[in-house]
Amino acid sequence: MKKDLFALTDEELIKEFQDNDTIEAYEILVKRFKDPLTNFVYRFVGNKDVSTDIVQDTMIKFYLNKDSYKSFAKFSTWIYTIAGNLAKNELKRRKRRTILSLHRDDEEYTLQIEDKKFFAPDVSTDSSIKGEMIQRALLQVKPVYREVVLLRDIQGFSYEEIAEITDLSIGTVKSRINRGRAHLQKLLKNIHRE
Amino acid sequence: MSKNFYNEEESQFQELRAVLKELPKIKAEDNFEFNLMTRIHNKQFGSKLLKNEKYTFFGFLKPALAVSVIALLVFVVTQNQTTEIENPFTSMPKIRSEIVNNNKAGEIPKEFVIADKSGIQDNLTDSESAEPEVSERRLIVQENDVITVAHEDFPFPDQSFDLDSRLRDGNPNLLRGDNRVLAGAGSASRSSNKIYFEGFYTGNKSAKKTIDSLKNESFRESDTSKQKSSTNKRK
Numbered sequence: 001m002k003k004d005l006f007a008l009t010d011e012e013l014i015k016e017f018q019d020n021d022t023i024e025a026y027e028i029l030v031k032r033f034k035d036p037l038t039n040f041v042y043r044f045v046g047n048k049d050v051s052t053d054i055v056q057d058t059m060i061k062f063y064l065n066k067d068s069y070k071s072f073a074k075f076s077t078w079i080y081t082i083a084g085n086l087a088k089n090e091l092k093r094r095k096r097r098t099i100l101s102l103h104r105d106d107e108e109y110t111l112q113i114e115d116k117k118f119f120a121p122d123v124s125t126d127s128s129i130k131g132e133m134i135q136r137a138l139l140q141v142k143p144v145y146r147e148v149v150l151l152r153d154i155q156g157f158s159y160e161e162i163a164e165i166t167d168l169s170i171g172t173v174k175s176r177i178n179r180g181r182a183h184l185q186k187l188l189k190n191i192h193r194e
Numbered sequence: 195m196s197k198n199f200y201n202e203e204e205s206q207f208q209e210l211r212a213v214l215k216e217l218p219k220i221k222a223e224d225n226f227e228f229n230l231m232t233r234i235h236n237k238q239f240g241s242k243l244l245k246n247e248k249y250t251f252f253g254f255l256k257p258a259l260a261v262s263v264i265a266l267l268v269f270v271v272t273q274n275q276t277t278e279i280e281n282p283f284t285s286m287p288k289i290r291s292e293i294v295n296n297n298k299a300g301e302i303p304k305e306f307v308i309a310d311k312s313g314i315q316d317n318l319t320d321s322e323s324a325e326p327e328v329s330e331r332r333l334i335v336q337e338n339d340v341i342t343v344a345h346e347d348f349p350f351p352d353q354s355f356d357l358d359s360r361l362r363d364g365n366p367n368l369l370r371g372d373n374r375v376l377a378g379a380g381s382a383s384r385s386s387n388k389i390y391f392e393g394f395y396t397g398n399k400s401a402k403k404t405i406d407s408l409k410n411e412s413f414r415e416s417d418t419s420k421q422k423s424s425t426n427k428r429k
Contacts, residue, residue, distance in 0.1 A: 034222040153214040
């Protein structure tokens with residue numbers, strides 16, 4: 001039975017979970033999407049613990065609201081929409097908290113040093129520093145541009161899929177991606193030369 | 195297919211896309227699934243992110259508290275300043291009689307007493323002593339008052355009296371305000387209804403004849419002296 005479930009597509013698995021409440025189908029989908037979602041959310045918010053919590057909440061929402069998924073949409077776009085919205089809400093909440101508090105919350109401004117155990121063993125120190133610099137640059141890009149750039153250039157979604165995830169027109173997605181990239185390129189000029 | 199469709203736009207940022215592709219992939223924690231399934235089994239569906247928020251009462255009100263304390267300090271400081279500085283244009287001047295009444299005879303500061311009170315009677319309520327015969331006067335003055343004291347030697351100190359009350363002759367409305375006329379003010383004052391000063395009157399009517407005779411004599415003497423001077427000039 002389990003082998004059969006592994007062979008199913010994402011959409012077939014969610015259908016199985018919706019129709020028969022099969023928890024194994026849910027677990028397989030969690031297994032498939034936990035890493036790409038964690039990568040996306042981490043690049044978006046810049047904090048490992050927060051990104052883990054956001055992905056956990058995403059999976060809980062998926063579990064509780066499985067019936068809100070419609071079969072004509074791709075499962076990946078649906079789950080990325082949930083994760084993206086939660087990540088954006090978290091950023092807004094942090095911004096509001098920073099304005100209200102008198103002292104600067106250092107956690108908001110210092111980039112969390114990436115835990116080496118999350119990287120492949122062949123990743124050199126030099127590339128990790130480079131990766132850290134890119135992450136810093138990414139966090140300086142406005143969230144509306146950052147989200148679409150991440151979805152396109154790191155997660156590898158098409159323009160149509162990004163438009164579906166962000167609920168924007170393809171033209172808006174295209175312009176936002178270009179603007180985001182231009183800004184990021186400006187920030188990463190020195191890295192390019194190296 | 196979609197990737198080829200947007201190749202033109204994306205060729206501009208090929209280098210950047212390559213850099214982003216090289217970024218290490220972040221993976222979920224090893225116990226991610228275990229934690230998730232535990233939450234589901236225990237039906238702990240509340241968000242961890244919201245639980246982590248520390249909305250303490252004082253933390254939220256810190257800015258408001260600071261502003262209100264500063265406002266209170268400013269109010270207290272400005273309030274003290276306004277009470278200390280008296281605006282002379284808005285405050286009413288102090289009435290001298292009140293000060294005199296408030297201060298008892300023994301409590302008057304020594305520096306404000308010009309002369310000794312040797313001639314003043316203590317019992318001021320007595321009607322007979324309302325017009326005391328004083329050889330020296332005691333004046334109560336304020337700090338900014340200007341006083342000129344004129345010493346006059348009256349020929350008959352025992353018979354001196356209050357001229358104002360005598361002229362008023364029991365009528366309190368006389369010699370008040372517009373009814374006061376300067377001696378020798380001229381015909382303009384005569385034409386009006388005001389009282390014209392025509393000289394001093396004696397209290398004792400029997401002495402009036404002697405005063406009139408003296409006055410006539412003085413006029414005669416002045417006339418004769420004028421005539422003598424004129425005859426001398428003619429000569």
